[in-house]
Amino acid sequence: MGADKPSVPTPPLPARPRWILGIAVPALALLVVVVGTAAVMARFGHAYRAYPLVASVAGKADGDARDLERRAARASAALQRLQPRGTYLVVDTYRNRLHVYRDGELLRTAVCSTGTGIVLRDPRNGREWVFDTPLGERIIENKRRNPVWAKPDWAFIEEGMLPPTDPNERFDDVSLGKYGLYMGDGYIIHGTLFKSLLGRRVTHGCIRLGDEDLEFVYNATPIGARVFLY
Amino acid sequence: MSLSTTPRPSALAYFCTSALVVAASAAASDISARPARVAALELELSLAQRPEVYLLLNPAGRTLEVKIRGVTLDRVPLTGIKIITHAPVFGGRAVSPLPLPAIWRLVNGPGDTDREYIAPTELRPYNPDGYDDPPPGTPPTRPGTSPSTGTPLPEPPASYRAQLDTGYDLWITTTLPPQGFLARASAAVRDGWQRLRGRGIHLPPAITLAMAKEDAVRLHHLMRSNMAILVLAEP
Numbered sequence: 001m002g003a004d005k006p007s008v009p010t011p012p013l014p015a016r017p018r019w020i021l022g023i024a025v026p027a028l029a030l031l032v033v034v035v036g037t038a039a040v041m042a043r044f045g046h047a048y049r050a051y052p053l054v055a056s057v058a059g060k061a062d063g064d065a066r067d068l069e070r071r072a073a074r075a076s077a078a079l080q081r082l083q084p085r086g087t088y089l090v091v092d093t094y095r096n097r098l099h100v101y102r103d104g105e106l107l108r109t110a111v112c113s114t115g116t117g118i119v120l121r122d123p124r125n126g127r128e129w130v131f132d133t134p135l136g137e138r139i140i141e142n143k144r145r146n147p148v149w150a151k152p153d154w155a156f157i158e159e160g161m162l163p164p165t166d167p168n169e170r171f172d173d174v175s176l177g178k179y180g181l182y183m184g185d186g187y188i189i190h191g192t193l194f195k196s197l198l199g200r201r202v203t204h205g206c207i208r209l210g211d212e213d214l215e216f217v218y219n220a221t222p223i224g225a226r227v228f229l230y
Numbered sequence: 231m232s233l234s235t236t237p238r239p240s241a242l243a244y245f246c247t248s249a250l251v252v253a254a255s256a257a258a259s260d261i262s263a264r265p266a267r268v269a270a271l272e273l274e275l276s277l278a279q280r281p282e283v284y285l286l287l288n289p290a291g292r293t294l295e296v297k298i299r300g301v302t303l304d305r306v307p308l309t310g311i312k313i314i315t316h317a318p319v320f321g322g323r324a325v326s327p328l329p330l331p332a333i334w335r336l337v338n339g340p341g342d343t344d345r346e347y348i349a350p351t352e353l354r355p356y357n358p359d360g361y362d363d364p365p366p367g368t369p370p371t372r373p374g375t376s377p378s379t380g381t382p383l384p385e386p387p388a389s390y391r392a393q394l395d396t397g398y399d400l401w402i403t404t405t406l407p408p409q410g411f412l413a414r415a416s417a418a419v420r421d422g423w424q425r426l427r428g429r430g431i432h433l434p435p436a437i438t439l440a441m442a443k444e445d446a447v448r449l450h451h452l453m454r455s456n457m458a459i460l461v462l463a464e465p
Binding site: 038040042048049056078093094095118124130157161162165169200 | 354
């Protein structure tokens with residue numbers, strides 16, 4: 001007959017582990033969902049992969065050693081012949097610099113202005129003009145003192161005006177400065193009234209120079225000289 | 231507004247003769263051992279015979295040159311040259327070697343497409359006094375002289391792609407995309423998310439040239455349709 005032993009009360013779970021469990025389980029579930037979703041998206045998503053630029057031999061230069069030497073010498077000589085002699089101009093249309101060379105020697109570097117690259121659209125018929133300074137090689141076709149500009153249609157349309165019906169309204173004997181060197185297709189190396197804009201891409205494709213530089217270029221560059229524009 | 235009136239020897243080096251020509255004439259016997267170099271020389275001759283600017287990519291020398299008539303107008307050092315594909319992280323095919331030397335041409339260049347447009351909505355009758363005022367700081371002009379546009383143009387981008395006729399793109403950028411696993415996996419997750427939203431993009435493999443920002447910006451206007459790029463073979 002023993003007295004019942006008093007039951008030992010089980011201690012309650014500490015509050016902290018329960019709290020951790022309550023956070024950890026959902027967090028783990030969330031992590032599984034996120035990682036799973038990411039894995040699925042990564043499976044279907046694309047990423048950049050880099051490979052070295054590896055060449056396979058192009059089969060154009062077949063032949064024996066002597067033949068290769070001959071071809072190399074011929075091509076080399078032909079390339080040398082293509083290079084400029086005498087006076088030529090080089091125009092960097094990004095930096096807006098014009099260089100004058102004579103037989104490979106730099107005579108002068110001038111700040112210039114080149115084309116904006118903007119496109120003008122005529123609202124009447126959709127015709128477009130691209131105000132680019134052309135790239136590549138040009139030839140000085142003509143030189144003139146006190147050049148007169150016969151303004152084309154775009155010069156009026158750009159200002160929001162209809163071109164004049166009277167041709168005399170098109171002539172402008174001021175804007176081009178004292179000298180003009182004509183490169184064909186309406187592209188001219190000329191002066192400017194807007195000297196504060198030199199060094200910037202602001203023109204309709206022509207190359208503008210300051211007064212002193214223009215005079216130097218005009219005197220140094222003969223008709224027929226090559227102009228390299230890049 | 232002259233910067234210089236005296237000859238600068240450094241400019242001669244800058245405006246130098248084709249490296250190919252020098253290499254060819256300096257070591258004729260060496261050329262016989264390198265048919266790819268002869269082929270490159272002949273390809274360059276075919277380009278130099280036209281009055282057009284062309285680019286010369288030299289993977290071994292890590293340079294991109296702007297040339298015309300065989301002379302170098304500008305030279306850009308490259309910090310990286312890779313073929314970069316946009317493909318699934320797992321799987322995908324390796325790119326096959328490219329037949330080089332070769333001439334590639336731009337089919338569609340950003341120099342043609344990234345342009346600003348001016349489109350007046352209507353034209354008023356001609357009036358010689360109707361021109362806009364010239365920008366501040368410019369001298370007075372007589373009526374009929376256009377001040378042209380004095381507004382600074384936006385700077386070209388430093389990262390852009392152009393289509394090549396080979397089916398590849400030419401990608402000019404400042405840094406190559408990171409190639410670590412985590413970077414690629416996170417890029418794939420982002421791309422996958424865009425695809426789930428129906429905004430996935432298809433990017434063809436690209437010949438990727440990494441260079442300084444100033445150089446990338448400077449080359450942008452040269453990337454025009456039909457621009458030729460002569461790519462030399464690795465030695």
